[in-house]
Amino acid sequence: MVENIDLLIVGAGPAGLMAAAWAAVYGIKTKVVDKRTTKIEKGHADGLQSRTIEILHSFGFGDGIYKEANRLQEVCFWNPDENGVIRRTDRIADTIPKISRFQQSVIHQGRIEQYFLEFVQHPPEVCIDRGVEPAGLEIDKSLIANEDAYPITVTLKRGKEALVDGIGGAEDDSGEESVVGCKYMIGCDGAHSWVREKLGIMMEGAQTESVWGVMDILPITDFPDIRSRCTIHSASAGTIMVIPRERGLVRLYIQLAHLTPARGERFDKSNGSPETIFAAAKRIMAPYDISYNYCEWWTVYQVGQRVANAFAKYDRIFLAGDAVHTHSPKAGQGMNVSMHDSYNLVWKIASVIKRKARPLILSTYATERRAVALQLIEFDRRFSRMFSGRPAKDIADEAGISMEEFKRTFEKGNIFTSGISVKYGTNVLVDSMGKPEVAFRMPFGGLQLGMRFPSSQVACQADATPIQLGDALKSDGLWRLIVFAGEVTQPLAKERLDRLGDALLQPHSFLRRLQQEVTLEPVLVHASSRQSVELFDFPKAFYSKKDGQYDYYRVFADDATYHHGHGNAYSNYGVDKESGCAVLTRPDQYIGWMGEVDDVKGMERYLSAILR
Ligand code: FAD
Structure with missing residues (x-):
């Protein structure tokens, strides 16, 4: 009997588990198979870059890993002196100061995999099956354009090669076979990828x-x-x-x-x-x-x-991680870039499966991530x-x-x-028609189209709590409209914001529909003193919830806090307090559109090309 599932992930290493994490967030029916009987227990990769820790944090389990890991502070350079004896010749900060609130940290791969496994164990939609590998793959090309179809058929075999930590281990050679029909499939099966070989995709390099x-x-x-x-x-x-x-x-x-x-x-x-x-x-x-x-x-x-000559086939089967790029491990990139691949990919697949986004967004995976792999x-x-x-x-x-x-x-x-400098080029998800020139003076602190939205401290309007804006951008599948409303005590800024507020409440507007469907969340950061305004002075869309309750953690002031000083968010982001700006972030926190606070048409044009 064929079991139909939304997504098959081959490989439960870092790339596969990151993919599973998104699948769990969106609740799509997913099977992860791995020929190993256990996760990695020792060795392999160990470096976590700043951007990866931001991502883990956005899923809610970055804190534990960050506490457990060794946070690298300094790099020392030792070189031979004139007598050929090694001496310390220089020291620099390990992570470039201010690039992120998290510093590069080190902890072994198995612990990271464990955090992922705990994250995905609760949602019933995601199942991890170990000691299993694919034995056959068929693609029905006539079904590819049909979104309801399961064009990929994979035969799974409970395998002989049940490796434990790459050195041989418990074997389960039952040889039992099963068949799954899948809408989408991802090969996260490492450097010797079976999926890549089946698709006839080649590694190029030396x-x-x-x-x-x-x-x-x-x-x-x-x-x-x-x-x-x-x-x-x-x-x-x-x-x-x-x-x-x-x-x-x-x-x-x-x-x-x-x-x-x-x-x-x-x-x-x-x-x-x-x-x-x-x-x-x-x-x-x-x-x-x-x-x-x-x-x-x-x-x-x-x-x-080496880099693979293609990252996807028919935008139905994708490859991620070591399956598409291999290089030396010393710069600590393998595990990080692998996780970033599937972090980029699976919210797109899940949004299409959930009928929130149009399938055309899927082709951006290969363009965005292959460019990064080539740079790597x-x-x-x-x-x-x-x-x-x-x-x-x-x-x-x-x-x-x-x-x-x-x-x-x-x-x-x-x-x-650090992973912070990744900048995706213009495509349907990164729109250059807005007003990207609002940014930027700072190379990494500021807002830049195609780059991840950086964190900065702001004060919660409702209760003065200092909040890292990065914490408001969770990996929960939501798009976010982040409005830098400027000095809202000034009439011009207030009128501009009210125009946007009206559009967010218009019964037939696209922006309102996206809020109602819990796809888009408006967030506001103003530049006036927190005590000069009240939460209810702001448009309702920024604090009301679908069920009629109020959300007190979406309106923030760029203002001093009682115990943690002033975050200077506008200055960090390079946003002008007079003109302000609006930013749309994708579910992976990358900035897809930037423009004027009340450019409702621009926002709707961008979003309606992507979302249904
Ligand atoms: P992997 O971690 O390789 O995960 C692939 C998963 O797919 C594995 O669990 C595997 O069992 C499974 N799989 C493979 N084929 C199949 C199949 N046909 N069917 C089912 N499952 C399958 N990086 C560093 O930064 N520093 C290091 O020192 C370092 N040392 C390493 C040592 C070794 C021995 C290896 C293999 C890798 C090492 N790496 C190191 C690289 C780093 O571990 C990878 O870059 C990173 O794990 C990539 O993640 P991934 O999920 O893409 O692939």
């Missing part, structure tokens, strides 16, 4: 000769910066990156020059062992001493930099070359890497790796 070892250890050392993130370039023994982790652990990424294969060949993995990897680490860190008596996890890998590979090429290179002895040493240039590349790279 394997480098660079071989690295990774060890998670409790170190015993006299190296003074072991609790800071460090890059250590030795004169001739290679390079190490030190990542201080949670629970006192330290991850070492160690260059293994002795395992470098011939050009175009793969290295021999059997030559890697904790002993040989650690011996390389000791050589690089000399004259400092390092040893350990607990190693939690280790592996060796050869860096490959470009960044990784530069970063890896710098990282793996030998330090230059002096200016004349052209074969060596200038450590000044390395630091500059590293600092610049920090903007990219």
